[in-house]
Amino acid sequence: MQDILDEICATMNDRSERGQVANYIPQLACVDPNQFGISVALPDGQVFSAGDANTLFSIQSISKLFTLTIALGKLGDAVWSRVGREPSGDPFNSIVQLEHESGKPRNPFINAGAIAIVDSIMMGHQPKETLAEILQFVRFIANDNSIGIDEKVAQSELLTGDRNASLAHFMASFGRFKNPVDCVLGTYFHHCSISMSCQQLAQAGLFLVSDGVNSSTGIRVVSAQRARRINSLMLMCGHYDGSGEFAYRVGLPGKSGVGGGILAVAPGKASIAVWSPGLDSIGNSKLGTEALELLVQHTGWSVFGH
Ligand code: GLN
Numbered sequence: 167m168q169d170i171l172d173e174i175c176a177t178m179n180d181r182s183e184r185g186q187v188a189n190y191i192p193q194l195a196c197v198d199p200n201q202f203g204i205s206v207a208l209p210d211g212q213v214f215s216a217g218d219a220n221t222l223f224s225i226q227s228i229s230k231l232f233t234l235t236i237a238l239g240k241l242g243d244a245v246w247s248r249v250g251r252e253p254s255g256d257p258f259n260s261i262v263q264l265e266h267e268s269g270k271p272r273n274p275f276i277n278a279g280a281i282a283i284v285d286s287i288m289m290g291h292q293p294k295e296t297l298a299e300i301l302q303f304v305r306f307i308a309n310d311n312s313i314g315i316d317e318k319v320a321q322s323e324l325l326t327g328d329r330n331a332s333l334a335h336f337m338a339s340f341g342r343f344k345n346p347v348d349c350v351l352g353t354y355f356h357h358c359s360i361s362m363s364c365q366q367l368a369q370a371g372l373f374l375v376s377d378g379v380n381s382s383t384g385i386r387v388v389s390a391q392r393a394r395r396i397n398s399l400m401l402m403c404g405h406y407d408g409s410g411e412f413a414y415r416v417g418l419p420g421k422s423g424v425g426g427g428i429l430a431v432a433p434g435k436a437s438i439a440v441w442s443p444g445l446d447s448i449g450n451s452k453l454g455t456e457a458l459e460l461l462v463q464h465t466g467w468s469v470f471g472h
Contacts, residue, residue, distance in 0.1 A: 170464045171204055171216035177460065178202045178442065178453045179217070185444030185452030188424040193322035194224060194443075197426075202442045202453055204461075207368035209375055209434075211382035219364040223441050224319050226423030227258065228367065229357045230280040231400065232304050237274075237283045238392060248286050248342070249279040251399060258406040258449060259329050261336060269340030273403040275421065278333040284354045288345045293353040300357050308370035309383050313362055320359035327355060364427075364439040371429045371437030374419070397431055401469070408448040416458045417468030422450040430458055432467035 179202060189195040203218035237245045254263060254272040263272055271279035288296045297315070305311050323330075334347045334354075343350065362370070373380045374397055377390035388396070400419035405412040412420055418438075420430035426443035428451050438461065442453035466472035 167206060167208075167214040168216075170461065171206065171214055174204060174457050174460050174464075175202060175216035178457055181453060181456070183452070184442065185446050187426070187443045188445060188449070191319070191322050191326060191424070193316075193319045194226075194425060197223070197443045199442075199444045202440075202457070203364040204438070204440045204457055205364035205368035206461075207372050207375075207382070207437045209372065209381040209436075213365055213368060215365055218441070221441075222316075222361040222363050223427055223443070224316060224358070224423070224425035225360050225362050225367065225427055226358045226425040227275065227277075227280070228421050228423040228427050228429050229300075229304075229360050230275050230283070231396070231404075231421045231429065232307070232370075233280060233283050233287065233300060233357060234274045234399070235388060235396060236300065236303055237287050238396075239388070240287055240289075245274075245283070245286060248282045249274045251402075253402045253409050255407050259333070261333055264333070264336055269337040269342050271337070273399065275399070275403045276406060277330055278337060281330065281334050281350060281354050282337060282342065284357070285343050285345050285350045288350065288353065290345065293349050293356070296353050297356050301360070304360060304362075304370060307373055307380060307387055308362070308366045309380070310366050310369065313360065313366060315356050316359045316361045319361075320356045323355040323358060324352065327351065330354065358423075362427075364441050367427060367429050367439035368437045371431055371439065374431045375433060375435065375437050394433075397433060400431065405450050406448060408446070408450050412450065412455060415455065416462055417470045418458065418462065419469070420458070422454070424449050426451040426454060428454040428458065432465075433469065435465075435467050
């Protein structure tokens with residue numbers, strides 16, 4: 167495995183077309199695009215890494231995977247009265263479908279869906295309490311208490327968050343919100359601003375590899391059925407309107423973020439985190455996707471066959 171990762175890393179470092187860093191969040195626009203990291207966590211607890219795998223980056227929308235898991239734990243199937251389970255085929259920050267569907271987002275991974283998920287888990291609590299709960303969960307599944315939030319990124323999102331604010335207020339106009347819109351948005355911006363390394367993220371994804379159990383700690387996080395369902399949502403919706411392309415090229419459930427990270431799950435085989443800040447036109451990591459494509463070619467890990 168180490169040889170494969172070293173080779174992929176060398177190939178990626180040679181590529182000159184690296185995509186564009188997210189510039190609509192000023193703090194993310196400052197990140198050096200010439201970085202690449204990859205980590206593979208195996209069910210037996212081994213972790214293999216190459217490149218900038220210990221560098222912290224903003225996990226952004228990858229956090230939506232964790233908030234969905236928390237929401238399912240708290241509310242069970244009632245979550246599906248707040249968000250749907252269908253790919254949207256529209257950009258991650260799109261508002262158009264909300265109007266047709268009475269303010270109900272198509273899935274939990276587009277921005278509107280993740281904002282609705284935050285509202286569903288707050289249950290009248292203060293943003294600080296909900297954030298503490300989210301952080302505690304992420305630390306628990308990654309088995310790492312050092313994970314935290316990058317306050318500068320959160321403030322940067324808050325100051326430039328007009329689009330997300332409009333999504334939230336639009337949903338609230340249908341009477342769908344149970345908490346003050348500003349509290350929900352503040353919580354959303356902060357959970358998107360969690361900082362993690364590829365190593366930490368790969369470890370956080372392990373529970374989705376082994377039927378809901380984090381096999382490196384032996385602790386069950388969710389039921390086997392829930393792990394399978396979360397993986398299916400990641401496959402269909404985890405890369406927004408690029409989900410079909412990602413399934414075609416990589417063939418694994420995956421969740422991307424505009425910080426340039428991708429968490430991919432090869433059920434029964436491995437949890438993989440890649441990071442490179444340059445994005446394609448849809449907002450998914452360009453080199454991250456290319457690296458996963460190579461990894462799957464080397465390992466035969468696609469869920470669709472070798
Ligand atoms: N925090 C980002 C936003 O709300 C998340 C988007 C993403 O990672 N695709 O725009």
